[in-house]
């Protein structure tokens with residue numbers, strides 16, 4: 001990581017010829033600044049800012065903040081964690097997620113990342129995803145021809161099952177999985193509400209909403225705690241993520257994660273990993289439903305590669321077009337649409353001196369919708385990610401998983417899961433959009449697709465039980 005720091009510093013030092021444009025976002029209101037614009041239409045407002053400059057100054061109430069709009073400036077922020085510390089809205093998340101990987105900083109973050117990284121090696125991911133196709137097949141067995149299904153909801157149910165299995169190999173029984181999913185939704189939405197609430201007073205009141213949040217948070221942790229206790233009682237050597245987290249030790253010191261740390265990490269994986277992946281899949285099926293040509297190409301690839309057998313990790317390199325569809329969905333609708341850092345010291349970025357304790361934001365949504373980086377950015381075009389065209393995308397322009405030391409630790413797992421699930425579902429079902437349905441992405445803790453009713457149509461020969 002020190003290497004990354006140095007590399008990024010020398011890159012900025014190497015590029016003095018580039019003059020950065022620094023602008024102030026238009027439309028600041030007295031006292032509120034840009035808070036109202038950000039609140040009313042976050043995606044539209046953020047996507048409008050790169051047109052003003054490489055670095056854009058905002059007012060969030062009385063405070064100045066900066067949005068890094070140019071990919072090189074975003075990289076400078078993300079690759080220099082000592083100058084641009086994880087923080088801003090995440091200070092609140094720390095209280096809610098415990099001291100886990102996604103909220104820890106500095107040396108503590110480096111310690112945790114070193115301990116956990118082995119659990120995300122490709123060989124491990126191949127093991128975790130061993131049963132994804134089978135789990136998916138079991139869920140889609142219950143779908144029926146001609147039925148309308150809310151794809152957003154269906155993907156959340158499915159992902160909770162897949163996540164539970166990845167984390168706890170035996171999975172959870174169906175009732176507990178559904179309960180955990182309900183708790184997770186409440187906790188994830190509650191974290192977002194508490195993160196954006198300006199004063200932090202509302203959450204202390206004994207309102208029914210706050211009590212529901214507390215109960216869900218407590219129950220979710222209880223479910224995970226029970227799994228940890230059960231796992232401790234079994235012989236070591238399991239290959240699920242929880243077993244790995246309980247077993248990992250640093251080669252130099254033999255140090256392990258404590259039970260409390262494992263609990264925080266598992267809850268974080270559930271919060272960070274299942275909603276993001278489920279939303280991505282819902283966007284994928286929405287986009288395929290709206291683009292018959294891309295859908296046809298995806299189906300043809302899946303049929304050719306799988307020849308009717310379940311999708312497996314080894315098939316991933318050959319599902320190239322399907323992967324392009326998923327990457328394009330992540331570009332258009334990046335689940336992690338806005339993230340923040342805080343300057344740890346007085347520093348300089350994009351020809352602007354900014355003092356310590358200033359919030360610096362990056363928005364993958366704004367980057368991904370910038371026409372200078374992606375021509376015709378609103379067009380769904382999976383071929384951007386194939387062959388020579390993929391090589392033309394400017395460095396750092398595609399950022400669904402972030403970059404640098406806080407880059408998503410689950411990126412490879414998420415891509416493997418989404419590809420395997422897409423291939424399994426699309427091998428069997430065509431999902432048609434219900435006429436009149438409009439996609440209204442909702443920027444919350446993650447970018448959510450909102451309700452997406454779609455009609456189930458079996459592909460190929462209709463099996464008798466598809467129509468029951």
Ligand code: HEM
Pocket residue numbers: 101102103113268269270272273274276277280334335336339340399400401402403405406407408409410411413414
């Ligand atoms: C499509 C799915 C996913 C997307 C789009 C996504 C996106 C991201 C992004 C953008 C970050 C960095 C945020 C920042 O820069 O502040 C991040 C961090 C993180 N993600 Fe993911 N993620 C996904 C799936 C997963 C999965 C499956 C897991 C785990 C099982 C996971 C666990 C984490 C963790 C623990 C962090 C914090 C890493 C650190 O700070 O060191 N994510 N994710």
